[in-house]
Amino acid sequence: MSTLRFSLIICTYMRPEPLIKLLKSVQDQTLYPHEILIIDGSTNNDTELVLQENSFENLHYFRVDDKDRGLTRQRNFGISKVNSQSDIVCFLDDDVILEPDYFKNLLHTYEVFPEALGVGGYINNEVKWEKIGNNYIPLNKDFCHDGWKRTDGSRFVLRKKLNLDSNCPPGFSPTFSHGRSIGFLPPSNKTYQVEQLMGGVSSFKKSVFDTLSFSTYFEGYGLYEDADFTLRVAKKGKLYVNTAARLAHFHAPSGRPNQYSYGKMVVRNGWYVWRVKKPKPSFQDHLKWNCITILLTFIRFTNAIKGSNKKAAFTEALGRTVGWWSLIFNKPVISSKDKTNV
Template structure:
């Protein structure tokens, strides 16, 4: 298979170079690397000019194409005609040597795959459990022979009977599911409904039918879930936990906590309705109840964390987003093609 790597970047030249160095070490190398730079200075262009990466094509975009979803659509348009798979990586990712080998192999193993996600290994500590009959405590999460510490939010939700009723990386009718990070490092391939856009890939043919939505401007929180849920209506998607990488969260380019909290609620509602356009009354109640529960936890974090101001501003943002839903809900794009 011939595949392209599209990297959308913004004001992170050093992180980008570290990613490209890990791409250079791959056992299987991209047929083209397309850099879509939304930076407001020339530092990224200058740093790339000081290096010599194979098959690399650089594009700087202006305001009309700036922002994650717009830059991704721009990058897709620059791929060669004979490309089979388009891969996307965030610019603060570092790959293990066999990342692309394992990722592309998945399309051969699963001929029906329209998209395949990679697997981030440095954010969660998992433990292998030998006993098949292992019973996780309330403070643990157990899946497919592995356990990890469960988040306090999920522990509380379990106490209230509000935990998800579907596997990780799938989306229950009431939303608020467990993400890809709840899939264990088993080296297995799992069928999913969503995966992270920063370590994603898709057959190029899917972009003849759908693209990344313009609803998600700038930082684009949950834009990857939106795309996956629309793709889910067309065919199957997988995560290969052997396609491993590390995510080194770079602080630049991220929104302030008030805006982030507002996006969590508004964009969260949006993608929920893309996946489940007509949820039952019970599902609606649970979505709203969990949203308020998570907001209350962020207010509580004002006195329980070392960053009380951040917790307060995010909680205010979540509250603002929820009240905005009362008066003006976003128009979901179930039929949207861009």
């Protein structure tokens, strides 16, 4: 059993029922957190009331006001409240449910790889994978990795046809960004080195936060804040994903932005993350980033004609379009702190 002391931070917003389901799965863990910090940005007291009705060991509740509301600000607030004796700080989204050995397997990774600055868990309910043999010949719709395959969505099939696919393993960002996330790692029970983690299933050595914090550029919902932070951490040391540390993600709809705002964030926040890592991209990288951004916007517009949720697809595509055009006249300003910490 791990001797590491670890704290769990859960940032939540208007999701009392999913939060309780998560905490009950934490309660069933074979390795229990030394402290649980609930950082609540809700604009009502529903979450506070439901926590008063349900008792969880080592839990500390904090309700934040406007100046600390939003995912990155709530995470930074939570870090400031972590016990000084903790070795590891874990983060979980409020709409996930853990398998019983999640923390046991996550913490064990730090013992196997003592140089690790961060370790991520593995979401196992979103993608269907299939084990393949050595002689398997992949189709264009397949994505294959480490003896497993999954079906690519239309965006990656098109990108492969146009020679715009990522040239890096999953969890690594190419020089033109638009890489494949850790969701493209197979359920092999192996541990893989990466340079990006998903913030809602992540953990870091507490010492990381002596010099780094989550960027406050990412307001509110904070899309891609995890990519920004972990790319900066990866410049200082190694990050891993342990696919044996498993959990399910249920994407609670409450607390999410509307599709127009989401589409705009995809482009503008994506540009920010790309340029923090690559301040001076080559002409080819610049061309590829823009081509992929336009292609993904086009696909969302086609979804508005052929897809099952036409209105959502159209409003997201509109947000992406506005976000792309806005980069010509009003690029995001990269903070000097984020530049320094790359």
